[in-house]
Amino acid sequence: MQSTTLTLGPVLFNWPADRWRDFYFRIADEAPVDHVCIGEVVCSKRQVFFAEVLPQVIERLERGGKEVLLSSLALPTLKRETRHDAELLNGRHMVEVNDVSLLPSVAGRPHAIGPFVNIYNEGTLAFLASRGARLVALPPELPRSSIEAIASALPDVTVEVWAFGRTPLAISARCYHARVHGHSKDSCQFVCDRDADGMTVETLDHEPFLAVNGVQTLSYAFCNLLKEANDLVDTGVSSLRLSPHTCDMVAVAQLFRAVLDGQRDADEAFALSHDACPSATFANGFVHGAAGALYV
Amino acid sequence: MTSSAANDLELICPAGTPPALRVAVDAGAHAVYCGFQDETNARNFPGLNFSRADMAAAIDYAHQRNCKVFIAVNTFPRAGDAALWRRAIDDAAALGADAVILADIGLLAYAAERQPDLRLHLSVQAAASSPEAIRFYTDTFGVKRVVLPRVLSVAEIADINAAVACETEVFVFGGLCVMEEGRCSLSSYVTGRSPNMHGVCSPPSHVSYHEADGSFVSRLGNFTINRIPARQPAAYPTLCKGAFRAGGTVGQVFEDAVSLDASKLLPALSRAGVKALKIEGRQRSRAYTRAVVGAFRAALDAMANNTEIPLGILLQLSEGQSATHGAYVKTWR
Numbered sequence: 001m002q003s004t005t006l007t008l009g010p011v012l013f014n015w016p017a018d019r020w021r022d023f024y025f026r027i028a029d030e031a032p033v034d035h036v037c038i039g040e041v042v043c044s045k046r047q048v049f050f051a052e053v054l055p056q057v058i059e060r061l062e063r064g065g066k067e068v069l070l071s072s073l074a075l076p077t078l079k080r081e082t083r084h085d086a087e088l089l090n091g092r093h094m095v096e097v098n099d100v101s102l103l104p105s106v107a108g109r110p111h112a113i114g115p116f117v118n119i120y121n122e123g124t125l126a127f128l129a130s131r132g133a134r135l136v137a138l139p140p141e142l143p144r145s146s147i148e149a150i151a152s153a154l155p156d157v158t159v160e161v162w163a164f165g166r167t168p169l170a171i172s173a174r175c176y177h178a179r180v181h182g183h184s185k186d187s188c189q190f191v192c193d194r195d196a197d198g199m200t201v202e203t204l205d206h207e208p209f210l211a212v213n214g215v216q217t218l219s220y221a222f223c224n225l226l227k228e229a230n231d232l233v234d235t236g237v238s239s240l241r242l243s244p245h246t247c248d249m250v251a252v253a254q255l256f257r258a259v260l261d262g263q264r265d266a267d268e269a270f271a272l273s274h275d276a277c278p279s280a281t282f283a284n285g286f287v288h289g290a291a292g293a294l295y296v
Numbered sequence: 297m298t299s300s301a302a303n304d305l306e307l308i309c310p311a312g313t314p315p316a317l318r319v320a321v322d323a324g325a326h327a328v329y330c331g332f333q334d335e336t337n338a339r340n341f342p343g344l345n346f347s348r349a350d351m352a353a354a355i356d357y358a359h360q361r362n363c364k365v366f367i368a369v370n371t372f373p374r375a376g377d378a379a380l381w382r383r384a385i386d387d388a389a390a391l392g393a394d395a396v397i398l399a400d401i402g403l404l405a406y407a408a409e410r411q412p413d414l415r416l417h418l419s420v421q422a423a424a425s426s427p428e429a430i431r432f433y434t435d436t437f438g439v440k441r442v443v444l445p446r447v448l449s450v451a452e453i454a455d456i457n458a459a460v461a462c463e464t465e466v467f468v469f470g471g472l473c474v475m476e477e478g479r480c481s482l483s484s485y486v487t488g489r490s491p492n493m494h495g496v497c498s499p500p501s502h503v504s505y506h507e508a509d510g511s512f513v514s515r516l517g518n519f520t521i522n523r524i525p526a527r528q529p530a531a532y533p534t535l536c537k538g539a540f541r542a543g544g545t546v547g548q549v550f551e552d553a554v555s556l557d558a559s560k561l562l563p564a565l566s567r568a569g570v571k572a573l574k575i576e577g578r579q580r581s582r583a584y585t586r587a588v589v590g591a592f593r594a595a596l597d598a599m600a601n602n603t604e605i606p607l608g609i610l611l612q613l614s615e616g617q618s619a620t621h622g623a624y625v626k627t628w629r
Binding site for chain 1: 372373374375376377378399400401402403405406422423424425426427428429431432433435446447448452455474475476478479480481482484485486487488490492493517518519520521522523536538539540541542543545546549550551623626627628629
């Protein structure tokens, strides 16, 4: 049986180009991940920032033995946005589809489906697989029972589960970064670049709750399924997704790899993940069918 | 189709219960939408929705009065357990529903194959927000109408209508999702219960209230959603309408406690080529349904007759509550 792969999802946040490039260079050289999805998923206005360094990042990742996938936007509404997504198909890389709008263009060729397309059951996955979906990231809110039903029904598809990082919870036409800072979306001044892991949203009782990333809302807690990793493999899951943050993602990837390979105890790895991401609060509720904010 | 579209505009009205359905039909709905009594529809609330016998009688009542019935089967089937959802589609067809409103790709494939004569509408929960996405559903499953997500401006809706072959339907009144519908897990992050999986958002079972330090505190799950001075009217703690702290400010980070009122945009929406106007609120009272449906029907009749649109009634309905045009106006973003 093929070993479980690790996918590094796209950087969801607005990072300066040099940070973005250096992050991927280190991933290329040091992180034991198999697939790396790159590209802007959240806000098309950010695409220009790293366009120039994109080719060298791809080249470096491939030299490091990673398979590179190009991620499409989660909510394209403008013509230039759907055109940009369609142009991703012109290259030699597999594309990760994050919105239904791209499904007609990828039909009949191998492609990946990202966590922003709703695959809640095996009927939907069977349909998409028949059109060429090969690597499929399930919605992060799915419980283990659903994951198992989907993965076991389609063993030929690489089914992936959101395993590390702030969990995407919603996307909107409205930019909350701009709103909080008193700007309109069209003249946002790119204030989202102030929060490299998202802007913390607290309750009025000062309890950290959510994280805002432009038009996207994420969990405050970082999903961390190190302790569930091997059980998920037993359900038929064949890839785990790690979502980039400013903490030590190479260390995070090494911990997941070691747990999957049976070289490190999951409890011990979980304890070490606090050292890799010291400021993170961890949660695993969704996979246990509980509130996503909980650590069960 | 843009200049005379007012003549064709359909008014799509909510029916949470059989009595509410009769009220909506009598008040002038061109079509009503409703769901079965289970988690197959996105308003899976206690005391709401229709048994099979209710539905048969409701369709009979509506059809006798030249009103259509659309059945919403618009949650995402639970993995390994799609039978409940498939039966909803088969029963909708057998009962003579005029359309089913679906969101799940697997369910659309099932309906297109097993019930080829059943008219398919795409639920707002499918979040089809571009011509390319809409064409996927029309070309693949023969979807005849798409309910557009509340992320588009009127100009963008006009562009979509110019680019697609199917009909479009838009929300004009009632509760407003701030996030794109069908892609929001905020509720399940806090309660474990979500619109997509369970047909609920910020469910009452997880709401609690208490007073502390002279404040009235609303909580959802383990999180405080709002805190207001005691004895002021408190809004229901829908997660995205709550008050929070972010970026050094305190307030409604996502959206104020507002509801959608696009009544002033009816001519613009008509010119944008939409086919149908949808009123939210299957959970609302019969009195509310009667008033809103009646007012919108009067407005549509006035548009069709080229007379002045009587907005007064609608303005009264949103009195005491803030209203918004939502994403229809670009500055909302």
